[in-house]
Amino acid sequence: xxxxxxxxxxxxxxxxxxxxxxxxxxxxxxxxxxxxxxxxxxxxxxxxxxxxxxxxxxxxxxxxxxxxxxxxxxxxxxxxxxxxxxxxxxxxxxxxxxxxxxxxxxxxxxxxxxxxxxxxxxxxxxxxxxxxxxxxxxxxxxxxxxxxxxxxxxxxxxxxxxxxxxxxxxxxxxxxxxxxxxxxxxxxxxxxxxxxxxxxxxxxxxxxxxxxxxxxxxxxxxxxxxxxxxxxxxxxxxxxxxxxxxxxxxxxxxxxxxxxxxxxxxxxxxxxxxxxxxxxxxxxxxxxxxxxxxxxxxxxxxxxxxxxxxxxxxxxx
Numbered sequence: 001x002x003x004x005x006x007x008x009x010x011x012x013x014x015x016x017x018x019x020x021x022x023x024x025x026x027x028x029x030x031x032x033x034x035x036x037x038x039x040x041x042x043x044x045x046x047x048x049x050x051x052x053x054x055x056x057x058x059x060x061x062x063x064x065x066x067x068x069x070x071x072x073x074x075x076x077x078x079x080x081x082x083x084x085x086x087x088x089x090x091x092x093x094x095x096x097x098x099x100x101x102x103x104x105x106x107x108x109x110x111x112x113x114x115x116x117x118x119x120x121x122x123x124x125x126x127x128x129x130x131x132x133x134x135x136x137x138x139x140x141x142x143x144x145x146x147x148x149x150x151x152x153x154x155x156x157x158x159x160x161x162x163x164x165x166x167x168x169x170x171x172x173x174x175x176x177x178x179x180x181x182x183x184x185x186x187x188x189x190x191x192x193x194x195x196x197x198x199x200x201x202x203x204x205x206x207x208x209x210x211x212x213x214x215x216x217x218x219x220x221x222x223x224x225x226x227x228x229x230x231x232x233x234x235x236x237x238x239x240x241x242x243x244x245x246x247x248x249x250x251x252x253x254x255x256x257x258x259x260x261x262x263x264x265x266x267x268x269x270x271x272x273x274x275x276x277x278x279x280x281x282x283x284x285x286x287x288x289x290x291x292x293x294x295x296x297x298x299x300x301x302x303x304x305x306x307x308x309x310x311x312x313x314x315x316x317x
Contacts, residue, residue, distance in 0.1 A: 116200025
């Protein structure tokens with residue numbers, strides 16, 4: 001297998017992606033590359049085992065990138081199940097599907113996989129003590145989204161993070177992320193990041209107490225031409241940079257940037273109890289003005305002596 005590889009069943013959907021090799025054409029994956037873990041990973045993320053995918057030299061920082069036209073499952077869940085069975089692709093690893101079913105955010109909340117939007121899953125294997133990484137892994141993917149958005153002129157310095165990990169543009173949700181870890185003893189062996197970014201299409205959502213009004217990049221900045229193919233290398237680069245920063249410097253610099261990009265500090269908010277039971281009316285935990293975000297990622301309200309470390313936050317106008 002080459003040093004770095006992109007494997008896909010839809011090479012035409014990657015046309016226009018910067019940094020792809022312009023000197024080589026897509027070729028069917030070689031038999032020796034399509035054995036063992038590679039094929040198992042392909043199946044774990046929703047790939048058809050009967051399909052012979054195409055391959056091309058990939059991005060140097062990523063050992064392997066797999067791209068599906070459509071996935072029938074959550075690639076976060078499929079990858080986690082594979083890791084729990086004791087098998088792992090070479091890392092850093094990334095996979096994405098242009099459309100699919102079964103995608104979700106935190107606590108299983110549905111995320112619509114619409115054509116033209118980004119549905120990315122990445123895997124890092126830090127193998128570091130959880131105490132050393134702190135809250136860094138929790139905030140890393142939302143910071144990477146903000147970093148990627150800052151590369152585009154029309155979006156520079158506009159993104160904010162709504163506690164805990166939604167990314168907003170002009171107060172509307174453009175991205176949601178999740179972090180899932182696999183631990184071994186005191187070490188975080190693997191970290192999976194699931195990242196959804198509304199690029200071309202704004203999802204139609206049923207309004208509700210906890211539903212943040214959505215937007216997409218095309219709507220938020222119509223004069224800035226951004227596609228999946230253009231955005232993908234930016235977010236991949238940002239993820240690598242933030243992961244390297246976490247390993248080398250610990251979580252403090254990430255927390256500092258997270259606070260800098262916060263969209264809740266100084267805002268009046270309500271924080272409600274998390275509940276998976278839809279038949280039980282939610283209970284408000286606290287309300288007030290956000291004074292600060294503390295090192296453990298809890299929220300300090302001006303009128304509360306005890307920080308808030310859990311719950312669903314609503315911005316109050």
